[in-house]
Structure formats: structure tokens, C-alpha cells
Amino acid sequence: MSRPSDYTRNAILKAAIALFAEHGYDGTSVRAIVAKARVNQAAINYHFKGKEGLYFEVLKVAFEGYLRLDNFDPQRLKDMPREEALRSFVRQQLRPLLARDQMSRYIRIFAWENVRPSKVLANFVKTGAIPFLESATELVRRFLPPGTSDRDALCAAIALMGQCSVFVRNREQFTQPPFNLTIDEAFVSWLTDFISQLALNGIARGA
Amino acid sequence: MSRPSDYTRNAILKAAIALFAEHGYDGTSVRAIVAKARVNQAAINYHFKGKEGLYFEVLKVAFEGYLRLDNFDPQRLKDMPREEALRSFVRQQLRPLLARDQMSRYIRIFAWENVRPSKVLANFVKTGAIPFLESATELVRRFLPPGTSDRDALCAAIALMGQCSVFVRNREQFTQPPFNLTIDEAFVSWLTDFISQLALNGIARGA
DNA sequence: GCTGAATTCAAACGCTTGTTTGAATTTTCA
DNA sequence: TGAAAATTCAAACAAGCGTTTGAATTCAGC
Numbered sequence: 227m228s229r230p231s232d233y234t235r236n237a238i239l240k241a242a243i244a245l246f247a248e249h250g251y252d253g254t255s256v257r258a259i260v261a262k263a264r265v266n267q268a269a270i271n272y273h274f275k276g277k278e279g280l281y282f283e284v285l286k287v288a289f290e291g292y293l294r295l296d297n298f299d300p301q302r303l304k305d306m307p308r309e310e311a312l313r314s315f316v317r318q319q320l321r322p323l324l325a326r327d328q329m330s331r332y333i334r335i336f337a338w339e340n341v342r343p344s345k346v347l348a349n350f351v352k353t354g355a356i357p358f359l360e361s362a363t364e365l366v367r368r369f370l371p372p373g374t375s376d377r378d379a380l381c382a383a384i385a386l387m388g389q390c391s392v393f394v395r396n397r398e399q400f401t402q403p404p405f406n407l408t409i410d411e412a413f414v415s416w417l418t419d420f421i422s423q424l425a426l427n428g429i430a431r432g433a
Numbered sequence: 434m435s436r437p438s439d440y441t442r443n444a445i446l447k448a449a450i451a452l453f454a455e456h457g458y459d460g461t462s463v464r465a466i467v468a469k470a471r472v473n474q475a476a477i478n479y480h481f482k483g484k485e486g487l488y489f490e491v492l493k494v495a496f497e498g499y500l501r502l503d504n505f506d507p508q509r510l511k512d513m514p515r516e517e518a519l520r521s522f523v524r525q526q527l528r529p530l531l532a533r534d535q536m537s538r539y540i541r542i543f544a545w546e547n548v549r550p551s552k553v554l555a556n557f558v559k560t561g562a563i564p565f566l567e568s569a570t571e572l573v574r575r576f577l578p579p580g581t582s583d584r585d586a587l588c589a590a591i592a593l594m595g596q597c598s599v600f601v602r603n604r605e606q607f608t609q610p611p612f613n614l615t616i617d618e619a620f621v622s623w624l625t626d627f628i629s630q631l632a633l634n635g636i637a638r639g640a
Numbered sequence: 641g642c643t644g645a646a647t648t649c650a651a652a653c654g655c656t657t658g659t660t661t662g663a664a665t666t667t668t669c670a
Numbered sequence: 671t672g673a674a675a676a677t678t679c680a681a682a683c684a685a686g687c688g689t690t691t692g693a694a695t696t697c698a699g700c
Contacts, residue, residue, distance in 0.1 A: 231676070231677060231678095234677080234678085265678085266677095266678055266679050266680080267679085267680085267681090268678080268679070268680090269677090269678075269679090272676095272677075272678085273677095
């Protein structure tokens with residue numbers, strides 16, 4: 227492939243990641259993407275075979291980027307004490323509340339998919355990529371009694387992920403009335419502890 | 434108002450409640466509503482001044498119906514032991530997992546609004562209706578140490594509501610691969626206990 | 641029964657969506 | 671350099687959306 231076309235492709239990809247992270251798949255139009263990327267309308271269909279193809283590629287990039295993250299390395303998580311691993315996981319999930327970096331965008335895209343999976347994700351998963359819900363399930367399992375069923379562990383993981391993503395996905399919402407939350411470092415630290423403790427006490431002693 | 438026009442109005446309202454509960458506000462088109470209600474396309478604008486006006490009315494009906502519910506009567510909740518009140522609240526929130534009755538539709542509509550509030554709800558709240566998030570906050574507060582800040586209680590309530598609604602809103606999703614949850618009476622009972630215990634142990638000892 | 645208001649209806653409007661077209665331009669490679 | 675391939679571009683397409691129109695119909699009250 228030629229250099230100039232790579233530039234267009236990357237511009238689209240970058241704009242798409244930012245917009246999908248902010249507004250989700252349905253909330254983002256191709257016209258908004260090409261405007262942000264400053265490319266032609268037809269470029270998305272030419273380079274990605276349509277909006278769905280582009281989103282598929284975005285999921286791929288986000289997933290690869292996510293796996294490259296230190297704190298998510300499965301082995302590293304397993305080597306930590308379970309309490310520390312849990313807190314690290316939660317903190318990472320809440321990262322988009324503070325930072326606006328690329329990793330935060332990846333996490334936020336998955337936060338959208340987490341409760342409202344698009345049909346694109348379904349195909350993406352079939353392609354061979356393992357949804358990180360499995361990692362969350364494994365993590366949660368360390369707090370559950372031995373022999374806990376897959377179903378119970380899955381539900382616990384869903385609940386944990388749901389608690390994080392509800393804050394991430396609706397960040398803007400919660401900063402306004404009637405919520406009026408001030409989202410700063412102190413708040414995120416507190417929230418990290420809060421959710422971790424919730425999971426820690428709740429899962430370990432409850433189920 | 435004349436009888437025949439009331440019939441049309443009610444038919445629209447009924448169809449809208451079912452569809453909004455199933456697919457949310459954005460996921461429901463006026464054409465789908467009039468098709469289900471078997472009325473003319475223009476009827477929604479005539480009777481409700483547009484889709485938003487209809488949704489406003491749906492929220493009103495849902496909210497009134499919700500308040501008529503025994504288990505949500507604020508006084509009744511307050512008279513219960515806090516553990517029983519919590520379990521009752523959670524069970525009620527999970528009701529749409531099993532039943533397909535009118536009350537379940539109301540709860541499900543609020544489950545949609547819970548994480549992705551429409552601008553219509555904002556106006557609805559301003560009109561004077563108290564979002565039931567406040568009741569949840571009060572309920573949660575009984576488990577928190579005296580003097581807990583409003584912010585902390587609010588976050589705990591959001592987390593609690595989020596845990597319930599993620600299951601309610603994505604019911605169909607979770608019955609399919611890769612989740613494969615079987616949603617029956619036994620599961621809902623277990624889930625009720627699970628989430629209640631999660632909140633009970635987590636909130637009471639964690640925050 | 642007549643009159644005016646209320647209601648229904650088919651059709652279209654204006655807008656946004658994702659996608660396609662086909663010509664113009666640029667890049668690649670012999 | 672010249673021909674073929676790759677890429678960009680403005681424009682239009684087809685479909686869906688919520689809404690409006692204006693005539694046809696039904697209703698209520700004198």
C-alpha cells in the first residue's frame with residue numbers, strides 16, 4: 227500500500243476511535259468521522275468496506291492496544307495478590323474518567339460494548355479474539371469459593387464490569403444536575419476503593 | 434374528549450410502553466409504534482405533539498404505575514428491616530427478567546433511562562416527579578455509616594441500580610452465546626440474593 | 641338533520657443516515 | 671515517460687427518520 231493512502235486510513239481510524247469512544251457505535255455517524263478526519267465521504271467505504279468494517283477494525287485496534295497494557299497482562303494479574311489485582315483492574319476500568327489518552331478510549335469503547343453489544347462485536351468475537359470479560363471472570367473467581375459454577379462467576383464478573391462501565395459511559399451525565407459529581411483524581415481514587423471494596427466484601431462473603 | 438379518540442390515544446400509549454421498554458427511546462421508531470397500535474402515522478403528533486411528547490407521557494404513566502406498587506411505597510420500605518427492604522427492592526428491579534407484565538415494562542423503561550437518560554427525562558424530572566434514584570439513595574443510606582456524604586450515598590445507589598439494570602436491559606443478550614444464562618425463577622432468586630448480598634456486605638462494610 | 645369541531649387518513653415533506661457512482665487525480669512501476 | 675492501478679473527490683442514491691399537510695370522515699350539540 228502507498229503512503230498517502232495509509233495516511234487517510236490512519237486518519238479515519240484515529241477519528242473513529244475518538245468518536246466511537248465518546249458516543250458509541252450508533253451515536254456516531256460516518257459524516258462525523260470523515261469531518262473529524264478531514265477526508266472524503268467515500269473514503270470509509272473505500273478503505274474499510276463500510277461503517278461496520280471500520281468499527282470492526284476499531285475493535286481490533288482497541289483490543290490489541292488493551293492487551294498491550296501492563297495492568298491487563300493476564301500473567302501479571304495472576305502474580306499479584308488477589309486484592310491488589312482486583313483494585314488494579316477496577317482502577318484501570320475507571321481510567322477514562324480522568325485521562326483522555328488512547329488507552330482510555332479503548333476502554334471506553336469496550337464499556338459501550340459491555341452492556342449493549344453491537345452485532346459487529348459478535349463477529350469480532352467469533353474471529354478468535356477473546357472478550358476481556360473472560361479475564362474479569364477469572365479475576366472474580368479468585369474471590370469465590372472453589373467449585374463455584376461458571377454461571378455464578380460470570381454473573382459476578384458482569385456485575386463488576388457493569389459497576390465500572392456505568393460510571394465510564396455516563397461520565398458527562400454524572401457531572402451535571404441532578405448528580406453534580408466532581409470527577410477528579412480524589413474522586414476516582416475513592417470510587418476505585420469503593421467498587422473494589424464492594425466486590426471484595428460482596429463477592430467473597432456473599433455468593 | 435370523545436370515546437373513540439381515547440381509544441386511539443390508549444392504543445398508542447400501550448404500544449409505546451411495550452416498545453420503549455423493549456428497545457429504549459432511540460431504538461423505537463414512531464412507525465413501529467403506529468404499526469403495533471394499528472393507528473395512523475399522524476396520530477402520535479395529533480395526540481401527543483410528537484415522539485418526545487409521547488415519551489413524556491409514557492414516563493408519566495410508568496412513574497405513576499411504579500409508585501402504585503406495594504413494594505416501592507416509600508413508607509412500606511422504611512418500615513421494613515433494612516435487609517428485607519434491600520432484598521425487596523432488588524427483587525423488584527429484577528422483575529422484568531421473569532414477568533412480562535405492565536409493571537415489568539415500567540421498570541424496564543427506567544432501566545433504560547438509568548444509564549442513558551434521554552433529554553425527555555430531564556424535562557420530566559423538572560416537572561416535579563422525583564426520580565426513584567432518590568428512593569434508592571435513601572435505601573442505601575440505611576446501610577452506610579451515619580454522616581455519609583450525599584455523594585457517597587449517590588454513588589452507592591448508582592452502583593446498585595446499575596447492577597440490576599445491566600441484567601434487565603440486556604436480558605435477551607445474556608440468554609445467548611457466549612453467556613448462555615438460563616433465566617428462570619431459580620436464577621432470578623439466586624441473582625436477587627447475590628446482588629443483595631453484594632450490596633449488603635459491600636456497602637455496609639466497605640464504604 | 642345541520643353545523644362546526646374533533647378526529648382519522650394517505651401522502652408527502654425535510655432531514656439524516658450509510659452507501660454508491662463515475663469522473664478526476666495521484667501514485668506506482670516497467 | 672507512459673500506461674495501469676490506486677486513490678480521492680463531489681455528487682447523488684436509497685432508505686429510514688420524525689413531522690406536516692390538507693382533505694375526508696366522524697362526532698357532539700343545537
